Amino acid sequence: MTVPDQNFVDPSNPQRQEQHDHHEQTRSAPSAPPQPPPAAQETAIQFPPPAGTYNIPLPPHDQQSIPNYPPQAPPEYAPPQAPPVYVPPQARPVYAPLQPGQYHYIRPGPALPVLPPANTEGWKTGLFECFDDPVSALMAFFFPCVPFGQIAEIVDNGHTSCSTSGLMYVLVTVCIGLPCILTCSYRAKLRNKFGLVESPGPDWLVHCFCECCAISQAYRELQLRGWDPSIGWEGNVARQIQQRMVPPRHQAMTA
Template identity: 50%
Template structure:
C-alpha cells in the first residue's frame, strides 16, 4: 500500500487506487463504537469528520455546534453534512454512490456519517484525534537534525 507525502504537512494517508469506498453504506458491523456514537450523538461524529476533511481549518466543536443548531432549529442537518461527504469524495476520488450525496445524507444520515468515519480510519486517520492530533501522531519520532554553531547561516 502506498502513502501520500507528508511534505505539505498533511498526514500520510493510504492511497486507494481503486477509487471505491473501503466499506459499504450499511457496513456498521465492523465498528460498533463509532456507529453507536453516531447514532446517539451525530454532531460529534460529524464534527470530527468535518475537521479532518477541512484539514483543521475549523475545529470539531464549531462543526458539531453548527450541525446541532441546524438539527434543533430546522431538522435538516443533512444540508450541511452532505457538503462534507462531497468534499471527502473529491479528496479521495470516491464515486458518488449509492446515489448523490444530498440524498444519501437526507435518507441515511447516520449510515452516511458512519461510512465517512470508517473511510477516514481506513486511510490511516483517526477522526477522534482531530486534524492536529493526526499531524502529531504522524510526525511522532520525526525530529529536526541538530544545528551546530556556524551552520545554516545566511
C-alpha cells in the same frame, strides 16, 4: 323715312362744330401705347449692410421673449496629431537545415492548467457496514453531532474545529430539522479529498434517507485511510511526523 347722318354737323351751331373738330383730331392722331404705372424707386442693396441697419427697436413684448445668452468662449485650439509611424513588416526567418551535431532550442510555452483527477476510486467500506465499527455506529445514531464534528475537522484540514462543526450541526437540526443539508456537503468534500466515486447515490440523497449510516461510513473511511478522527487534526499531523522520524528497527551491515 331717311336716317340722319351721324357725321353731319349743323354749321349754325358753333359749339357742336367745335366738339366735332376735336373728335376728328383725336381719331386722326396715332394711338400711343399704354404707359405702365410708375414703378417704385429701386434702391441698391449693400453687402455687408452698414452698421446700425438692423438696430430696429422691438416692441416691449418682443424684447422680453428674446433670451439673453452669455457670450460663448472661442473653441480651444487642438494641435494636429502626428501621422502614425509606418512599421515595415519583418522578414520571415530562413529555414536552414540542421547540420550533424546541431539542435534547435524550443522555448517552453505557458504551463497548461492541471485538472483535478476524476473521482474514480471506490470506498473501502460500505454504507451499511456499520457493524464493522459498532462504537462509531452508536455514536452516529445517538450523538451524531460528535462524529460529524470530528469528520469535519479532518476534512477541512484543521480550519474548522470539532466543537464548531458540532455546534453548527445542532443549530441546523433545531432550527430547520434537516441536518442533511450540512452533512452532504462534507461528504462531497471527503470524496474530492480522496477521489472517491459518488456511490451508492447522490450525496444529498444518501444523507437525506441514511443520515446515521452515512456519518458512520465517513468515520470508518477516514480510519481505513490512516486518519483517526478522535484525536483531531493536530493529533494526526503529530503522529505522521513522528512516524517519519522513527528509524527502521532492523538494520544490517553488509560487507
